[in-house]
Amino acid sequence: MFDMVAELAPLRADIDAALARVLDSGVFIGGPEVAAFERELAAATHTHHAIGVSSGSDALHAIGMALGIGTGDDVITTPFTFAATASAFARLGARIVFADVVDDTLTLDPAAVADACTRRTRAVVTVNLFGSLAAMPTVPCAVIEDSAQSIGAGELRGVAAALSFFPTKNLGALGDGGAVVTNDAALADRVTLLRTQGARPKYHHLAIGGNFRLDALQAAVLRVKLPRLVETTRRRREHAARYHELFAAAQVPPEVRLPAAHSSHVFHQFVIRAPRRDALRAFLADNGAATEVYYPSPLHLQPAFASLGYREGSFPVAERACHTVLALPIHPSLTEDSQAYIVDRIAAFYRG
16 A cells, blocks of 8 residues: 655655754754744645644644633534544543535535534534545534645645644654644644643643654654655646546446545545445455555444444445445555556456
């Protein structure tokens, strides 16, 4: 699914130099390297403020803390996402309210969100899934964007967005890392305070915070990779267009649905909807083709969220998607021959 060695190979000299710069500085937490990355990230995302944090999950958690979300509050989000989208707010004491997704992009359905809103609703967390922007709901509360998979897809539309720099993301570090981006100066200041145990100055704690800091080594690596994000995104889009062409030429049954090629899509993943998904995946594995399932079970049916009281059938679109979604490789170093082979094997499976 990913070839990290191939991705890093042309950057190796620059990354080595960046790491050496940090080692020579002796500053490994925060400091000028993180500050420089934050300025560059804000410029790249066209936002006023970028705050580096320890992961995408912590970015969501810090946003919730900064907004004062807690016990007695409802937070609406999608059940078709990674667990951190919901757990980041559940850990604050908020009650998670799920709403179903739309069938084409599998992102949060604005109509379902409107139906779920009550006076207790403090925030809606949309997920820009697989690199595709979710439609924004019209609600009288804060909208937070989980943009862990969608850096570069478009302008910030909510009060803040959480980014992830997990190594396989479109902008990946060499370990965990994340950021909060926002145009709200007060929110940015609050997140900055909370990421260092709520201390300002050191040892003077204005609030209960956490340890959400970004390592200088990761910031240095991200500074090398950030200027190349436009080019790597272009390659992902080219790979997606090629998949569409290859599938059309291979005459794969129309029941195999390809992701809609929205102009803003940055294709963190290329996710098809495949009948007999599990059998197809096993067939591809036997033929040396890697795939992944994002996500095999919706959050409302996971044991961690059982106390919310949802049952099978509560969110039928999300539940159906979990049985058919299959992610194909689309990393920047993917070759045309590899794509052609994958599509050929898929066509062979359905030919029987």
